[in-house]
Amino acid sequence: MDRFHQDIVAEARGWRGTPYVHQASCKYGGCDCLGLIRGVWRAVLGSEPVQVPPYTADWSEAGGQEVLWQAACAHMQARPIDLARPGDVLLFRMRGGAVAKHLGILTREGDSPAFIHAYCGHGVIENSLSAPWARRIVACFAFPERTS
Structure with missing residues (x-):
């Protein structure tokens, strides 16, 4: 894993234990799954590309x-899902027919893949990317590379 992706994974792991707070993006203070991605973006890349407007728990549904x-x-x-690597963002569809609205960051691949996400009722945790989670992945994205 290159230095850039190591930095993403290390930053995401630094958020473990942060409580789940809807719409928040504050390390140790609280975040939701989008807030985790936003916080990692700020720490690794700098300013967020857009200001996220307020959203409800059932937004876009x-x-x-x-x-x-x-x-x-x-x-x-x-990025194709089968080419996901640590540091990539995973997008999940939590129920069939529903919109995809859960995010996580892949932290480990291979025989025991894992990901970090902010999960309601649990906060920011690192989970095994078990079959029930893996089958919910609908897309994979790479953070843009640093320019400096």
Whole structure:
């Protein structure tokens, strides 16, 4: 794993134990899954590319729009799921027919893959990327490379 991806994984692991707080993005203070990605972005790349507007827990569900997927495509590089590597962002569809709206960062690949995510009721945790989680992945994205 190159230095850039090591930095992403190390930063994500530094958020472990942060409580789950909807719409937040504050290391140790609280975050949701998007807030975790935003916080890692700020720590590794600097300023966020856009200001995230307020959102409800059921955002994008009524209209069935893949808002999170579209935003990820606009600011990150899509990568085939089977080529995911540590430091990549994983997008999950939690229920069949629902919009994809959960994010995590792959931390380990191979025989025992793992990912970090902010999970309601648990906070920021590192989980095994077990079959039930892996089958929910619908897209994979790479953070843009640092320019400096």
